[in-house]
Amino acid sequence: MPFDKKEYSKQYRKDHKQYYEEHKKQWYLDHKEQYKQWNKQYRLNHKEEKKQWSKQYYLDHPEKKKEYKKQYYGTPEGKANKQRENAKRRAKEREIINTLTGEEWIGILKKYKFRCAYCGKKFTLFDRETKDHVIPISKGGDNTKENIVPACRSCNSKKGNRKLAMEVIENE
Numbered sequence: 386m387p388f389d390k391k392e393y394s395k396q397y398r399k400d401h402k403q404y405y406e407e408h409k410k411q412w413y414l415d416h417k418e419q420y421k422q423w424n425k426q427y428r429l430n431h432k433e434e435k436k437q438w439s440k441q442y443y444l445d446h447p448e449k450k451k452e453y454k455k456q457y458y459g460t461p462e463g464k465a466n467k468q469r470e471n472a473k474r475r476a477k478e479r480e481i482i483n484t485l486t487g488e489e490w491i492g493i494l495k496k497y498k499f500r501c502a503y504c505g506k507k508f509t510l511f512d513r514e515t516k517d518h519v520i521p522i523s524k525g526g527d528n529t530k531e532n533i534v535p536a537c538r539s540c541n542s543k544k545g546n547r548k549l550a551m552e553v554i555e556n557e
Contacts, residue, residue, distance in 0.1 A: 474522065482527040489530045490516065502534035503544070512537060521546040 398405055413420060428435060443450040457463040499508050508514045517536035520526030523546045536544070 477522050478528065481522060482529055485516075485528050485530055485533055490533070493530065493533055494535055497535050500535070501537040501540055503536055503540040506537050508535070508537070515541045517541045517544065520548055524548055 458467055494514065499514070500506060501508070501514075502517070506512070514535045515538055516533050517540070518526045518528070519532050519534060522528070526532050
């Protein structure tokens with residue numbers, strides 16, 4: 386049998402794994418600043434790839450994202466960020482047209498038969514309805530009867546601040 390250099394190298398690394406791990410750690414310690422600079426430059430040059438990878442990762446591992454958010458919003462920085470987001474939303478709400486009345490909201494709920502406009506799930510005491518803005522406030526939507534549909538929390542969260550085609554909702 387002829388000598389296979391690739392196979393030998395692979396086996397050697399496997400047999401001496403601990404040595405290579407220590408070597409790798411030592412190299413990092415010796416070249417820490419150089420590595421950080423290289424890594425920073427790589428991230429700048431590959432922003433879109435990194436963004437796509439992260440997006441796909443969190444789509445494949447939703448429990449990881451949920452856990453990360455839970456931890457993040459428990460930190461002082463996360464709490465401050467959440468407060469800023471809420472303050473921004475309240476400020477935007479003060480600037481928009483806000484004509485929706487309680488009676489109009491009840492009318493909207495009756496029109497949709499007390500069901501989610503997106504998935505059709507019936508609202509219960511434990512799974513309450515939310516007001517979803519078809520054109521989100523962040524995209525210039527108003528708090529008016531024409532721009533509100535009932536949605537379950539799950540669908541409202543999934544939609545986020547994206548605009549949906551009005552035809553989808555009007556066909557309900």
